[in-house]
Structures are given as C-alpha cells and as structure tokens.
Amino acid sequence: MTSGKRSILLTLLALLVTASIFVASGLGAVKITITEILDILLTKLGISNGQSQHEAVFWIIRLPRVLLSAFVGAGLAISGTAMQGIFRNPLADPSIIGISSGAASTASVFIVVLSAIMPQWYTMWGVSLLSIASFIGAALTAWLIFTISHTKRGADLATMLLAGIAINALGGAITGVMTFLADDVQLRSLTFWTLGSLGGATWQSAGIVAAITTVCLIFLIPISKGLNAMALGESEALHIGINVQSLKVRVIILTTLAVSATVAFCGIIGFIGLAVPHILRISFSSDNRFLLPASALGGALLLIWADTLSRTIAQPAEIPIGVITALTGAPVFLYLLIQQKRKAKYA
C-alpha cells in the first residue's frame, strides 16, 4: 500500500469516527439533534450562550460514554493487532486466549475480598486498586499463554487456543466462586465484569482509558515495521535487523496495559481485537504501518456503534455489550478458523 493511499484511508476513517461520536451521542432515550450538540459544545467553550435542556444528558451521560467506547474499542483493536503480530497468528485476541478473563477474575476476587476485609479502603481507592489488580491478572495470563504456546516457529495455534480455553474456564470458575460468596452490591458489580458494559462511563474513566490507549498507540506505531517482519518468522525478523526480544516484551506490556484498563472500567468485551484487524486485513492490507492506526480507528468505530445498539435496541433496557460484540465477532472467528484449516491443507 502506498503512503498516499494509506493517508487517505486513515483520514477517511478518522472523519467517520468523529462523525460517529456526534451522531451516537445524539441517539438514545432522549434524542439530541446535531445542532443542539454543537450549541452545547460552543456553550461549554464559552463561545455561545445556548440553553439546551439536554445539556446534562449530553455532557454527563452521553459524551463520556461514547468517548469511553471509542477509546476502549481502539485499545482492544490495537492490542489484538499487535498480539497477532508477535504470536504470528491472526487468531490471537485478548479475550480468546484468556487475557481478559485473567484480568476479570483477578478483579472479581479483589472486589469481594477487599470490600469484605477493608471496606474503607475499597471505597477510597477501589477504582485505582482494581485497575492494578486487573493489570496484574492480565499480565500473568499473557505471560503464561506466551510461555505455554511458544515454539521455535512461533506460537503453536492449538496450544494457544487450548490454553485460552483452560484459562477462560478457570477464570469463569473463580468468578463463579466469587459470585457465590458475594453480597448483593458486590454481585451487581461482578455481573458488570463478566458481561461487559460501558454504562459506568464517567469523564474520569474515559480520561484514563484515553490516556492509556494513546500511550499504547504512541509506543506501538514505531514498531509496525517489526511486526511486519515477524510475519516472515522470528529468525528472519532478526536477520533483517529487528530486535525480536524487545519487540515481544514491548507488545506484551503495552497490550496487557490496554486490555487491563478496558477490563477495569468496562469488564470483558470480546472479539473486537479479533474482528477489527481481520476485516481491515482482508479489505485493505496486512501492512502494520496501516493496520495499527487503522485498527485503532476501526475499533473505535465498531464499539461506538455496538454500544449505541446495545442501549437503544431494547430501550429503556440495555443489552450487555459483550452480547453484541460476540454476535458480530464469533462468525468472524469461525470464518478465520476455516480459512486457517484450508491454508494448512496446502502449506
């Protein structure tokens, strides 16, 4: 892909994301028109002096939620892209190989145990401690999967997926035990983890996830060349000057960071990291110089609309976001598996 074509596509995607943020913030139980949104934004900037009745809905509920979904989608999609690069496999996805579930089960243990032992701490530092707990859970799982499935020729697909199944089952069981032990308040917060929801969005959570996703992008974009080279094989990448070891460490740390941040605020949202890079690869190019930024934008786009769907389709109730992403992502996953099987036949 030429750099000219790449810039055009990325610009188009960026415009689409921006437009979606506005349109999606207007949709919901209370409809807000684009002119109203612009009026509210101008008022916030002190330029205009409008008095929209929907200011609170837009500013406190809608906008942070849409922004959070954009950054969560971006973070999950770039994590998927980068992991697929170092695992040398298009099936690597934080939720499939169990990283999300590792983060969520650690967090659920944390919620139940900490709120029982030290309730004051929990109310004061809950959110930040929870993020740390889910990061540790995600990091341990990532390391475990990588060690188990690592072979000389890249990650072994069967081992990786089986390890993922085992870890997902274990994570599910741990969360199950915690559900059993939990009281009503804790229970509500546990359901939120396992099914995933963007309903708890605040400016604070949107800001933290935005910061982490941006950091990941800043450090991942420069290694897109290295991720391309990894497609040739680890030793081949080394021979064309890629420091493979540091590449892997960097990707594992950054994706773990991104995944655990999204899990800490929104629970498990699966398949984004799988579907978005895959769709972009078959429609445009596998070149990571395009794929990384494009996945960020594509992930944002997909999750903005998935979340809009989840909160509008059965108004006033909300369908868990994980249901929507699984409905779109699972077919993509199955398609990928069939593809891989075909390829293996001729390889």
Added chain:
Amino acid sequence: MLDVQNISFATPGGKTLLHPTSFKAELGELIAIIGPNGAGKSTLLKSLSNQLHDASGDVFWNEANLKNLSPQEQALKRAVVAQQVYMTMEFPVREVVLMGRYPHFQKQPSKHDFEAVDWAIRHTEVEHLTDRSYNSLSGGEQQRVQIARAFAQLHEIDSPGLLLLDEPLNNLDIKHQHRFLDRVSEFTNQGNTTLLVIHDINLAALYVDKVAILKDGELIAFDSPDKALTEKNLLTAYDFPVRVEHHPYHDAPAVYFGCPATAHEKINNSTSKQYQL
C-alpha cells in the same frame, strides 16, 4: 574477511551438533557447505547468523565480532535466506522484498530503498510476481522472492556484505538454479563473501571457490573444489561409493556417486570392496 573461531554448538540435551570449528573466508569467495543430513550444515550457518544463543566461539566479520553488534548493525552487513519461509499474514511480494530494506530506514523507505527493491526484483526475475500475495506462490517462486529480499538488503551497502544461504536451490528449476548461482557469483565477485549450503555437489563445483565438507559436526575438508572434492573425502562424508573425474566441458571436478572409485584413488581396499556394486 570472515573469521570463524572455534564455533561449536550442543543441544540443551548434551548432543554435540557442531564440534569446535574454525576457518577463514576471504572477500570475493563463494563457499559451498556440503555434507550428509545431520552433518551440522544448517547448524554452522545458524551459528554464523547468531541464531543459536548458546553457540560458543566467535565470528568476526571484517574485524568486528558479530556478537557485539545489534541486530540492526548485523542486518546492514549480513543477509540470510532460510530453507523455506512461510508467512503467517498475507503480504504482496513487493512488500516482502521491501522488508530487506527494513534495517536501512526508520519509518518511511527512501527513494534509494525503492530503487534497491526494483533492482533486486529485476535481478532475480520476479517482476511478474510483484503484486501477488507471497503465500499464493509456489515453493520455488517463494524462494526466489526471499533471495530478492536478501539481494535488496545488501544492495549498495558501504562495506563488504556477507550472504548466508541455506539450500537456496531447493525448489528452483534447472534454469533458475544456474541463473541464481550466476547472480550469487557476480555478487561475491564485487568484494563480498557468500556461504551456501547445497546438496548438488556437481553444480556447486562449477561455481564455488571453496568447498567445506562437514561430517558428524566436524569440518573434514575446506579447500578449492578440486582439492576438497576427492574420492576419499566424499566417501568419508557420505559413506557411499563415489568416483571423481574431471568435468568434460568445464574446468571442475565431476562427481559420480554409486560408481566404484578410480584405480589411482583406492582409499583402502577393504572399504572400497565393501561398496562394489
């Protein structure tokens, strides 16, 4: 100059794949590494490309110890083509060749990088494949694309280049085997050094300056083709009756396996009798 000093390798299980081996290769020398399966040919090549972390010994390329260079610094001096490269993602051939230029640029390839890619593509005659997906190519075509990638990598570098090839002719047809060896000798004659693992000894004898024969992880001969390719050395290495004569059309030895040894090179009556066919 390539200066290999006491390089050796054993598996974590304690099996020695390569006994301490030392040799020197001058600039402008094309060297064939031959030997039976499991003789340590690929192990030798891998230890020269710093792929074996626990290989002991040192490899100097123009006075610089390769161990002390970063992967990028090494990649600017040395290109490696492995036996078969299967890619896990779909990439067009042109992008694969461009990967050879990765050590040369940071973010965006320069005009010079694109020129090197175009040159390598023409040089290896893969122009008709440039827009195809690498994974859709046949084994021989993939091999030629990898060779193009290696040529692009070492194109117009400012110091001598080292090219390491592991059975590069595997899937190539006769014409492309010869074309490829022509290109490699041309490259080598420009003041570079090339080592290639090869099974076709007669083909190697036509092109190479030196032959290294490996047997059970030991270098049993390292010399010009007519001195290294003796019936004695080949019988020792391959454990199979062999006759060496002078090539009728070229100034090179011609090796015939499965024939009784010539009279003047009876190695040892008892062994050669064993192989009377």
